[in-house]
Amino acid sequence: MQDRNMDKALEIFSALITGDEISARNKDTASLYDEYSNNAEVYDIVYSMCKKMNLMLYEYKNTIYVSPGDNNRVFGYSNEELKRIIGVRLNRELYLCYFVIYSVMTRFYSDTSNPTFTEYVKCDDIVNAVDSMLADTLKSINLLNLDEIEDNSFQAISATWEDLPLVISEEGMSRASRGSKTGFVKMVFNFMEKQSLLVENEGRYYPSQRMRALIENYYEENKGRLYEIMKGVSEDAAY
Amino acid sequence: MSEEYVLTRDIIYDHNERMLNIKKYYPFFKLSEISFRQYREGKYDNLDMGYILMAVLRFFIEKNNFNEESVTYESYEKFMSELLRRDFDIRTDKEEEKEIISFIFDKIKNDGKPFVYSYFNPVDKKRQSVRTRIIDSKIVDGTVSYTISADAVEFYLDTKEIKDESDITIDQVLLAKLIASKNFRGGTEVVRRINSEVGKLIARKNEVLNILSYDVFQGVKAYEEFNRTGIRWFEEEQKLFVKNKELISQALKQGESENNYYSAMEDIYQLEQELNRAITRHGRLLRECTDLQVKADDIIARAKLGRLRTSFDFRDFLKNMINNNSVLPLQNIVKPLFGIGIHKSFSLGSVDNMLTFKPDGNETGEKISSEEEEQYVYPDELEEERIKSNYGIFMESLFAKIISDKSFTLGEWVRELNDKTGYDVMKNADFYSFIVHLCQKKEYNLIQSVNRPDTFLEEIIKEHYMIEEERQLEMHEEVPELPDIVFSITSVTGSDEVIEKEGVACIANLRIESIE
Numbered sequence: 001m002q003d004r005n006m007d008k009a010l011e012i013f014s015a016l017i018t019g020d021e022i023s024a025r026n027k028d029t030a031s032l033y034d035e036y037s038n039n040a041e042v043y044d045i046v047y048s049m050c051k052k053m054n055l056m057l058y059e060y061k062n063t064i065y066v067s068p069g070d071n072n073r074v075f076g077y078s079n080e081e082l083k084r085i086i087g088v089r090l091n092r093e094l095y096l097c098y099f100v101i102y103s104v105m106t107r108f109y110s111d112t113s114n115p116t117f118t119e120y121v122k123c124d125d126i127v128n129a130v131d132s133m134l135a136d137t138l139k140s141i142n143l144l145n146l147d148e149i150e151d152n153s154f155q156a157i158s159a160t161w162e163d164l165p166l167v168i169s170e171e172g173m174s175r176a177s178r179g180s181k182t183g184f185v186k187m188v189f190n191f192m193e194k195q196s197l198l199v200e201n202e203g204r205y206y207p208s209q210r211m212r213a214l215i216e217n218y219y220e221e222n223k224g225r226l227y228e229i230m231k232g233v234s235e236d237a238a239y
Numbered sequence: 240m241s242e243e244y245v246l247t248r249d250i251i252y253d254h255n256e257r258m259l260n261i262k263k264y265y266p267f268f269k270l271s272e273i274s275f276r277q278y279r280e281g282k283y284d285n286l287d288m289g290y291i292l293m294a295v296l297r298f299f300i301e302k303n304n305f306n307e308e309s310v311t312y313e314s315y316e317k318f319m320s321e322l323l324r325r326d327f328d329i330r331t332d333k334e335e336e337k338e339i340i341s342f343i344f345d346k347i348k349n350d351g352k353p354f355v356y357s358y359f360n361p362v363d364k365k366r367q368s369v370r371t372r373i374i375d376s377k378i379v380d381g382t383v384s385y386t387i388s389a390d391a392v393e394f395y396l397d398t399k400e401i402k403d404e405s406d407i408t409i410d411q412v413l414l415a416k417l418i419a420s421k422n423f424r425g426g427t428e429v430v431r432r433i434n435s436e437v438g439k440l441i442a443r444k445n446e447v448l449n450i451l452s453y454d455v456f457q458g459v460k461a462y463e464e465f466n467r468t469g470i471r472w473f474e475e476e477q478k479l480f481v482k483n484k485e486l487i488s489q490a491l492k493q494g495e496s497e498n499n500y501y502s503a504m505e506d507i508y509q510l511e512q513e514l515n516r517a518i519t520r521h522g523r524l525l526r527e528c529t530d531l532q533v534k535a536d537d538i539i540a541r542a543k544l545g546r547l548r549t550s551f552d553f554r555d556f557l558k559n560m561i562n563n564n565s566v567l568p569l570q571n572i573v574k575p576l577f578g579i580g581i582h583k584s585f586s587l588g589s590v591d592n593m594l595t596f597k598p599d600g601n602e603t604g605e606k607i608s609s610e611e612e613e614q615y616v617y618p619d620e621l622e623e624e625r626i627k628s629n630y631g632i633f634m635e636s637l638f639a640k641i642i643s644d645k646s647f648t649l650g651e652w653v654r655e656l657n658d659k660t661g662y663d664v665m666k667n668a669d670f671y672s673f674i675v676h677l678c679q680k681k682e683y684n685l686i687q688s689v690n691r692p693d694t695f696l697e698e699i700i701k702e703h704y705m706i707e708e709e710r711q712l713e714m715h716e717e718v719p720e721l722p723d724i725v726f727s728i729t730s731v732t733g734s735d736e737v738i739e740k741e742g743v744a745c746i747a748n749l750r751i752e753s754i755e
Contacts, residue, residue, distance in 0.1 A: 019578050056575070068579055070571040077580040079570070098569040101576070106553045113550035114541060116452040117534060137561060153564045195577050211576065218575050219551035226551070229568050230559050 008035045009045035016046075016066040017055070017075065021196075021210070024062035036064060056221075060213030067214055069222075086191045088178060096157045100188040103129045104198070105215060108207050112219050115212075120204040126185045127166070134158045251361045258358045262369045263394040266354040267292060273346055283339060285327055291343060292373075294322055296395045299374065299387035300412065309377075309384030316340050347373055389416035389425075410436065411479035418486045423506035430513040437520045444524075444531050451535055455542040462535050480518050487511045629669040630696075631703045632660070638685070641726050641753050648731055649674070649749040650738045665740035674746065678728060682754070685724040725754040 012032050015022055024033045035042045037059075050057045055075060056067045068075040077085070083094050107121050107129060137158040150156065164181045176190050177183035189205055192198045197211040219226065271289035275281070298318050302310045319340040323329040329336070345351075353370035360367040373391045376383055392413050410433045417426040447465050451458030490507050560568055636659065640652055656664045664670045676696035688697040689704055704721065711718050731748040739745045 017579050018581060055579075066579065067575045068577070070574040075579045075581075076574060077577055080586070081580060082577075095566040095569055098573040099566065101573045102553070102557065102569060105576075106557070110452075110554055111550045111552040113544070114538075117448060117538065118452060133557070150564075152567050154561055154566055155564065157566055197576055214576050219553075219572075222575075223551045226556070226568070226571060229571050230556070230563065 005039060005041040006045060008032070008039070009042045009049065012036055012042070012046050012064075013049050016050075016057075016064065022064040033062065033064065056218060058213050058217045060216070061209055063209060063213070065210050065213045067218055069218075085194075087176075087187055090160075091151060092156045092160045093178060095152070096160050096184070097188050097191070099133075099157055100126060100130060100185055101192065101197075103133055104188075104192065104205075105211075108211075109215050112216055120201075120206045122203055122205070123182055123185050123189065126189075127181045130161060130181075130185070134161055138162055254361055255367075258356075258360075259369060262356050262371050263390040263397070265356040266349070266371060266373050266391075267394065269354055270346060278339075278342065279335075283327075283329070286323075286329075286339075286343075288343075288346065290326070291319075291322070292347060293395070293398070294326075295319075295347060296373070296387065296391055299385070300392060300395060303386050309379065309386055311382060311384055312344075315344065315385065319343065348376075349373075387416075389413065389420045389422065392416050411476060411483060414483050415479070415486060418483065418490060418510075421490070423490070423510045427506065427510045427513050430510065430517050433517045434513070434520055437517065437524050440524055441527055444527050448531055448534060451538050455538060458535070459539065462531070465531075476521065480514070480521065484511075484514060484518070487514060626669050626672070627699060627703070629667065630673055630699050633664075633670065633673045634700060634703060637751070638722060638724055641724055641751060642722065646750065646752040648735060649746075649751070650735060652751070653738065663740075665738075665744060671744065671746070674749075678749070681729070682727045683725070686721055689721060727752050727754055 012022055012035065015029065015032065020029065022029045022033050022036060024030050024037075036046060037043070047057060050066065053075065054069060054072045056069055058065045058067065068077075070076070079091070079094055082097075083089065083091075086094070086097050088094050088097060103126055104121060107116065107118050107125065109115055134154070134157070137154045138161075161181065161184075164179070164184060167180050167182050175183055176187035178187065189198060189200070193200055193205075196208050198205040199208050200206075267289065270292050271287075273288045275283040275286045275288075295315075295318075298315070299310055302308055302314070316337070320336060323336065323339070329339075331339075349372075353372045355368050355370050357366055357368040359365075371390045372388045374385050375388050376385050378384075393416075396410075396413060410429050414426050414429045414433070417423070417429060443465060447458065447461045450461045487507060487510060491504075491511070556568075556572070560566065633656075636656055637652065640647060640655065644651075653664060673696075676694065676699075679694045679696065683697075685700070689701045692698045692701045708718050729750045729752070731750050735748050737745055738748050
């Protein structure tokens with residue numbers, strides 16, 4: 001193994017784990033991308049380092065992206081950290097954030113191989129989408145005592161969503177906050193923007209290349225494991 | 240006060256325009272009153288003038304506007320003849336048919352006179368009449384040809400929204416009529432309608448794309464429908480736009496050269512501007528439709544491929560989560576999208592643990608105890624051992640019997656074996672496999688078998704004797720010589736042919752004879 005190749009591989013790896021993108025289009029990282037795609041030894045070292053660190057590497061439209069996966073204690077975020085970053089307090093609020101992100105994903109992709117050709121989403125679109133996705137669960141809440149709702153259930157996040165007014169005031173419509181549906185979605189949009197998943201332009205949120213890269217690659221690869229997790233949950237629910 | 244003024248104004252000043260607008264309907268109701276009861280003693284009473292009029296109008300639109308040709312009386316006659324036979328089952332001689340067709344034509348032409356509709360004009364406070372025709376006639380190259388009037392086209396189009404055909408095409412046909420009849424203001428209205436229709440189609444295109452993106456099957460249906468009513472007519476529409484533009488420029492030229500046309504110039508300019516706008520919008524619609532076509536093809540191709548390749552269905556996963564009523568899998572789905580969390584934080588408890596952590600002074604090594612490797616005996620090895628041991632018992636008994644009895648049957652040997660072992664050998668599976676192996680040769684020479692084993696059984700015999708030899712050597716016993724046994728195996732005939740064990744087995748009897 002040549003020292004030079006090792007150096008390049010480490011350079012790529014450190015750029016990736018500090019959140020930089022390695023892209024052929026970016027003049028600062030083009031040479032690194034070139035090394036990664038044309039030098040087999042560099043590729044092997046980067047790939048194997050990522051694998052050992054439980055990181056997933058994806059190449060999409062001449063750019064390399066890295067994902068910590070869903071159970072990475074070193075490089076991933078814990079729920080507590082996420083609550084602090086997004087700006088929510090309760091677990092049910094955090095899961096509502098996850099649900100909002102999920103509904104954003106489904107606006108752009110019905111499944112991983114079929115992008116929906118939706119170019120962008122607006123805050124209102126997502127408020128309506130969450131409303132309709134939670135519609136059935138919301139119906140069942142009316143029949144239940146709110147104290148009986150389990151913390152990690154859909155009813156819990158539906159109740160949290162339902163309790164939010166659409167907007168607090170006309171002036172505060174565009175403000176991100178936990179106090180209203182629009183504010184909540186805006187808060188999640190801000191977080192997604194920080195995570196380089198969405199790009200904002202005049203209130204329109206476009207999916208980033210990073211988001212597309214991860215959606216089109218990660219879930220297909222991990223399909224079996226995700227359904228296993230789902231199966232585990234359903235078995236727990238049965239007992 | 241002002242409300243009253245508006246009301247009165249509406250009633251008085253708008254009345255004239257309203258009456259002009261409804262004049263196009265007048266001929267239809269006038270004609271549909273015509274009864275055939277008096278004609279030829281009511282023989283053609285079943286004819287319906289309303290239906291016939293609508294059919295004739297459609298025929299004229301087809302000929303005049305779509306095919307751009309005039310209608311001669313002969314072609315009208317042919318069309319009517321078919322209609323009467325097809326729709327009213329009229330079978331009559333040629334002369335009579337011609338007569339009735341001519342009668343209908345005269346009625347539609349109102350005997351060559353215009354349909355006159357009179358009404359009271361409240362502005363002038365006097366009765367006024369408007370005239371309208373359904374069919375105009377002119378003489379070209381010595382023959383009379385007929386064309387449909389603008390009013391009649393407008394009336395026909397107003398009666399139903401024609402879904403199968405593009406509204407833009409129909410409106411353009413009407414526009415051509417209106418320009419020809421120098422009704423430029425009416426033409427402007429029609430072009431505005433075309434503009435709004437183009438707008439509707441652009442909106443519909445976006446809807447179709449939206450449906451396609453969610454549900455390919457529904458989307459394809461919507462796309463086909465859109466193609467049928469929208470895109471299919473583009474070429475036609477483009478031609479009509481060119482034609483209408485030509486008509487307007489002709490009208491402009493004519494207007495500039497003739498003074499009497501001067502008053503209409505403003506209307507013509509307005510119409511031209513409106514038409515230019517319509518052409519631009521129509522061009523945009525064409526681009527949008529091309530874009531739709533490309534995207535639709537792409538979506539369909541992706542959907543086809545998607546069926547073949549495995550993909551992760553987000554909607555299905557959501558449905559499962561909702562069914563299980565657990566939001567926990569959401570974090571497994573969403574977290575992989577996030578970036579790398581390099582800024583670490585620790586809970587206060589962990590920080591406390593870290594600060595109060597006292598590592599041992601010396602590190603103690605891990606003790607590794609030595610363990611002996613276990614010997615495993617697999618089930619097939621156990622089986623093999625059992626078979627060999629059983630075969631040994633059978634062989635020794637068989638050879639002893641050969642030495643003592645010289646000739647005996649399998650039946651006799653079985654009985655002796657049963658007595659010696661105290662078990663029923665016929666219930667031992669190994670006994671049957673031993674017999675099967677034994678029957679592989681008709682003659683055995685024990686010494687030869689041990690020295691040069693041919694069959695599987697001979698191998699076992701050799702192995703058995705060698706083990707026995709080793710055992711005796713180990714025990715320091717004298718190793719006996721291998722007995723010189725030569726024997727043959729033949730089948731038994733007669734009453735002892737078969738040995739039967741009830742409920743277990745039935746085997747052929749054998750004779751075993753020693754050969755000297």
